[in-house]
Amino acid sequence: MTRITPPAFITQSEEAYDKGYDPKVARGLLQFVKPYTRQMFISLIFMIIVTAAAVSGPYFVKLAIDEGIGKRDVSVLRNIVVAYFIVAGVQIVTNFYRxxxxxxxxxxxxxxxxxxxFDHLQKLSLSFYNRYSVGRVITRVINDVGTLREFITWAVLAIVRNLLAILGTLIAMLSLNLRLSLITFAVIPLMVLATYLYRNMARRNYRKVRAAVSWTNSVLAENVNGVRVVQAFSRQAYNFSNFKDYVNRYFLETSLDAAKVASAFTPVVDVLGAIATALVVYLGGTAVLGESITAGVLIAFVLYIDRLFDPIRDLSRRFDTLQSTMAGGERILELLNTPIEVRDAEDALEMPPIVGEVRFENVSFHYSDDPTLVLDGINLHVDAGQIVALVGETGAGKTTIVKLLARFHDPTSGCVRVDGIDLRRVTQGSLRRQMGMVLQDPFLFNGTVKENILFGRLDATDEEVIAAAKAVGAHDFIVGLKNGYETSVEEGGATLSVGQRQLISFARALLADPRILILDEATSSVDTQTEQIIQRALATLLTRRTSFVIAHRLSTITTADKIVVIHDGKIIEQGTHNELLAKQGMYYELYQTGFRE
Amino acid sequence: MIHLLRLRTTLQPYLGKILVNLFILLGITALSLVVPRVIRSVIDDGLARGETTYLIRSALLLLGLGLVSAVLNLCNRYLSEWIAARVGYDLRNRMYDHIQHLPFTYHDHVQSGQLISRCIEDVRSIERFAGGSVAELIRFVILTIGILIIMLADNVRLAVIALLPMVPLILMTSGFGTKIGKLFFAVDQAIGEVSNRLQENVVGVQVVRAFAREKYEIQRFDTANKEVFRTWVHVIDEWSKIMPTTNWLITVSTILILWFGGRMVIDGTLTVGAVVAFNAYILMMAEPAQALTGLVNAGGEAAAGAQRVFEVLDTKPEINTPKHAVLLPTLRGEVEFRNVGLKYQNEHTASLEGINVHIQPNQIVALIGPTGSGKTSLVNLIPRFYDVTEGQVLVDDYDVCHVDLVSLRRQIGIVLQTSLLFSDTIKANIAYGRPDATMDEIIAAAKAAQAHTFIMGFPNGYETIVGERGVTLSGGQRQRVAIARALLMNPRILILDDSTSSVDTQTEKLIQAALDTLMEGRTTFVIAHRLSTVRRADLILVMDKGRIVERGTHEELLKLGGLYREIHDLQLVDHAVFAEEMEKIEKSSSLAHTKETF
Structure with missing residues (x-):
């Protein structure tokens, strides 16, 4: 036994994994099988036929030996062999369809x-994505559904098949000879006991092996992702000895512990099989001598013993699979049952063409899992076509305000109105189609530059795409790319610079021609020349629409029609640049200290 | 297959155990071949002669055989698992250490996820093959040969007839392996696509929602999802053909034995026991023959795994401490680039060209220039993250290519643009470069980096676990921990990728103060985006397209009226606005003041 203990988060997650059979989860999962009840029923019937055919094999052998060979009758032997052949034919066909x-x-x-x-993921509110990392979502949909596959194809089906096989063999044996059957069955309780003990030990061991795997995985992942830091700080030797003597050593030792138990099980089963065979040979043989049974029966019994033990052994393995899939199933159901926080009202209307007047009426907001108010009593009125600059420190609530406007969340109290219409009364689709959003970290999808711009309006023509790109000053660099508009951007746009990505996302927003535009304006890691272009693009983008800008740049702030200063979820001040400066309040302070370099 | 053969070296240390295991395997196979013969003699001799003692003897013999082979089986299985686990342990160690010595050039082009799966999944499949599958394969070969000999020796005609269906069975299953392998590959591809779609959708969730593109996304996902279904159905169709057919072929063999063997018994040329034994041998062969599919599969997987693993292990770490390396003494901090050129692999244009610059100890050097102008490439040459393709980089007159890497990098502190922290305690993260640092030293470093206060704000202080599974730090906090980490190294040369972009003003000031402490008394290279940092530098290098286009102090460069001037003026636009406004406020407030007095 190993003395190494992996960190708590590894062992804990593995304990959570080991749930045992849970009827609630099984029921939840079976919901998905329901639509296919008819097919399931048909294949169950096929399965019964297959099992019956398989079980009849040794019986045909018995018949051939006793009736054909024993009685030296070739025509009887022929009939038996032909019958066996037909049964085998039925078996192959039914098995194929099953x-x-x-x-x-x-x-x-x-x-x-x-x-x-996936459908559910499209409806879940954004706060879900704050809690769930990308990796976790992918694990749910890929890995956990993978274990579900095992649940269905390997566990459930195989268990039914094995049970049928055991049942069939038992019936066949009993009908051949009662006494000999009971003798053989005497071994079964031992077999069950051995299986039970083995399973308990194996489960504990495999839990540790799984913990070892995930520990190794996470240590490796971190070292690979952080390899530049590792090398910069010359940590190779230290990290290697840590890996060799702890992480990987734990992997080795848990694997060996599991191997000890696993390698003991099969031999035990083999011994039990040998005992059963020996018993049948001796007692059956004596019976043959006493002429109470025929030689054929004896031979059939020896053949049946194998057919009885195999499914029992298999069953124990399947049951383990069944249990280990439970956790995966539970996680799938958990995701599917996550309530959708923002949903369209039953009688939701289509949002009519937006003019652009926005009103926040006494809006407060907190996340469902955290009662601290992120926004507290926000009252704000913006006329159509105005540019609003939101100013404040990180975490003050600027982003939350624009998220409520796009209805990524619903306010906890109060209401947000566009053109006087409460956002909760219209469909999300009709609202957002008229809104544009450019985020701080411009996200591009896998695909070409053109496709990424088209994302704003799928039915736009090539001319419109180019016009949009030209308007924001992106056209020049795009035609300079290897394949121009058809250049594919790798995921997240890694091949383009941040500034170029931002310009593309501007073009995307412009193409959508939104009535209300939300802009998280951050051009932080962009060089000065690119910043100039972006600056001009912004001017194009902001005209003729109501715009909310989370502003970092002085020029945007000073030219805004309305500056809203937010602090701790409240609006502290609002007004034009000059009004706010004259007030000498928080804006004045920020202006003096913060905006300065 | 070549790749599998290369695993030889991995198995070498365990040759003794492998040989022992082979002998055990031989024993098990031999014993299992005896069982049908015992049953045959029971039927032919025991039953025919009517001797009960013969029956008892046979029963005991069967029991004995069972016990001995069980013990052998136990040894065999444990040994196999042991060898597998050891091989896996060794390979993972080799991979781990090799990967962390591979240079930046390698990591620039490789996907980290793939690298990790090579260490885990590929090693696993090699492990499985080395442990179980090879033994199974050998057992199958020995068993087949044994059965062939016994059956042919007994009755050539019946043997040939009984073995006839085994030929298509073996051919089919071995062919099936390669076929199903390809189909599974398609499944993997399809699942990969589903996972890509999903990842993109989740990462870009805000964009998807903002543009109300859910329906479009659902359609795209459905295409990928359908493809998974389709590829799986191909796999299933193959399965549904092969599985029933193998079962059928075995049954056919039994039927053939019954028919032809039975007639021979009737003719008196064969005994009933022999028929039963023949049947038993065929059944015995059927199981491993069916398992052959899996074995071929496992072999294929292991070969592919071995190929991928060796691909990594065969990559030579180009950047390594040379043989007769100089162990660097404590540096003064002089850095010289002599005619340096750098061209990355697979790139057409040089990233650096004709760089000549000499920096005195304790100077602050600021690098500015457009994105992609070569600033980062230049500083990466000092700790020898990359090797120059032309010229030399000298530190205190030592060529960095001729010195001990650890002694060089230990004296260089780096704060990267994105501050990567490890999921460990804050303490361990600060002490990353010097695991032996005392708590006092760690706290001192954190204080100097303006990180102490916020660290003490956590319930567990320095023991707080950060990273993926712990507390999430803000960008500014991470950066300060990274600064403390560099500070603790007490480096002679400091490299800063000064990006305090996405933090608020207060934090920015804190970071600025931390950086000021950090730069004191060391040679410092700053990749600057901010003029305030640049202005303070002793030497400003303006870079463009891989060359130093201007150099000098702030004042000198301003006078020059080149690229620096241009960048400076662009940034000044905001300042000008600011100054103007301030003037106005002062006027109006003094006006207000005047009014009040009156």
């Missing part, structure tokens, strides 16, 4: 589950 139907159902279910999850 596998086909069953696995197709399985794949259909998985397809449905993935679709359901």
């Amino acid at each position: 596998v086909r139907i069953m696995s197709r159902v399985g794949q259909h279910v998985l397809y449905d589950v993935r679709t359901a999850m």
Whole structure:
């Protein structure tokens, strides 16, 4: 046994993983199987036929030996062999269809589950994504659905198949000879006991192995992702000895512990099999001598013993799979059952064409899992076509205000109105189609530059795309790219500079021609020349629409129609630049200290 | 296959154990071949002669055989697992250490996720193969040969007939391996695509929502999702053909034995026991023959895994301490670039060209210039993250290519643009470069980096775990921890990628103060975006397209009226506005003041 203990977060997550069978989860998962009840039923019938055919094998052997060979009758032997051949034919055909139907159902279910999850993800509010990292979402949809596949195809189906096989074999044995059957069955309790003990030990061991794997994984991942820091600080030797003597050593030792238990199990089963065979040979043989049974029966019994033990052994393994899939299933259901915080009202209307007047009436907001108010009594009135600059420190609530405007969240109290219409009364789609958003870290999708601009309005023509790019000053660098507008940007736009990504996202927003524009204006890591271009693009973008700008640049702030100073979730001051300076309040202070270099 | 053979070296240390394991395997196989013969003799001799003692003897023999082979089996399985685990342990260690010595050039082009899966998944598949599958394969070969000999020796005609269906079975299963491998590859590809779609959708969730593109995204996901379904169905269709067919072929063999063997028994040329034994041998062979599919699969996976693992291990760490390296003494901090040129792999244009600059100890050097002008490339040459393709980089007159890497990098402190922290305690993160630092030293470094106050604000103080599974630090906090980390190294040369972009003004001031402390009494290279930092520098290098286009102090460069002047003026626009406004306020407030007095 190892004396190394992995960090708590690793062991804890593994304990959570080991849930045991949970009928609630099983029921939840079976919901997905329901639409395919008919196919399941058909394949169950096929399965019964297959099992019956398989079980009849040794019986045919018995018949051939006793009736054909024993009685030296070639025509009887021929009949038996032909019959056996026909049964085998039935078996191959039914088996073929059973596998086909069953696995197709399985794949259909998985397809449905993935679709359901993705659809649900499209509706969940953004606060969900604050809690759930990308990695976790992907694990749910890929890995956990993967374990669900095992749940369906390997665990549930195999368990049914094994049970049928055991049942069939038992019936066959009993009908051949009662006494010999009971003798053979005497070994079964021992077998069950051995299986039970093994499973308990194995489970504990495998939990540790899993912990070891995830520990190794996370240590490796960190070292690879941080390799530049590792090298900069010359940590290679230290990290290596830590990996070799702790992390990887733990992996080795837990694997060996698991191996000890696992390698003991099969031999135990083999011994039990040998005992059963020996018993049958001795007692059965004596019976043959006493002429109470035929030699054929004895031979059939020896064959049946194997067919009885295999499914029992298999069953124990399947049951483990079933249990380990429970945790995955539970996590899938948890995601699917996550309530959708922002949803369209039943009688939601289409948002009519927006003029652009925005009103926050006494709006307060806090996240559902945290009662501290992020926004507290916000009252704000913006006329159509105005430019509003939101100013304040990090975490003051600027972003939350614009998120409420785009209805990424609903206010906890108060209401947000556009053109006098409460946002909760209209559909999200019709609202957001008329709004544009440019985020601080411009996100580009895999695809071409053109496709990324088109994301703003899918039916735009090439001319419109180019016009939008020209208007924001992006056209020049785009045509300079390897394939111009058809150049593919890698995920997240890694191949383009931040400034170029920002220009593309400007073009995207312009193409959408939104009535209300939300802009998180950050040009931090952009060189001065690019900043100039962006500055001009901004001017184009902001005209003729109501704009909310989370402003960092002095020129944007001073030219805004309205400056809103936010502090601790409250609006402290609002007014034009000159009004606010004259007030000599917080804005004045920020202006003196903060905006200065 | 070549790649599998290369695993030889990995197995070498355990040759003794592997040989022992082979012998055990031979023993098990031999014993299992005896069992059908015992049953045969029970039927032919025991039952025919009517001797109960013969039956008892046979039963005991069977029991004995069972026990011995169980013990052998236990040894075999444990040994196999042991070898597998050891091989995995060794390979993972080799991979881990190799990866962290591979140069930046390598990591620039490789996807970290792939690298990690090579260490875990690929090593696992090699492990599995080395431990279980090879042994299984050998067992199958020995067993087949043994059965062939026994059956042929017994009755050539019946043996040939019984083995006939085994030929297509073996051919089919081995062919199936490669076929299913390709199909599974398609499945993996499709799942990868689903995962890409998903990742993009989640990362870009705000954009998707902002442009109300949910329906479009659902459609795109559905295409990928359908492809997973489709590729799986291909796999299933193959399965549904092969599985029932193998079962059928085995049954056919049994039927053939019954028919032809039965007639021979009737003719008196064969015994009933022999028929039963033949049947038993066929069944015995059927199981491993079916497992052959899995084995071929495992072999293929292991070969692919080995290829990928060796691909990493074969990559030579180009940047390494040379043989007769100089162990650097404490540096004064002089840095010289002599005619330096740098061209990255797979790139057409040089990133640096004709760089000549000599920096005196304790000077502050600011590098400015447009994105991609070569600032980062230049500073990366000092700790030898990359090797120059032309010229020399000298530190205190030592060529960095000829010195001990650790002694060089230990004296260089780096604060990168994105401050990466490890999921560990704050204490361990600060002490990352010097794991032996005392608590006092750590606190001193944190204080100097303006990080102490916020660290003490956490319930667990310095023991607070940060990173993915711990407390999330803000950008500014992370940066200050990174500064403390560099400070604790007490480096002679400091490299700063000064980007305090996404932090608020107060934090920025704190960071600025921390940086000022950090720069004192060291040679400092700052990649600056801010004029205030640049102005303070002893030497400003203005870079453009991989060359130093202007150099000098702030005043000198302003006079020059070149690129520096241009950048300076652009940034000054905001300042000008600011100054103007301030003037106005002062006027109006003094006016207000005057009014009040009256």
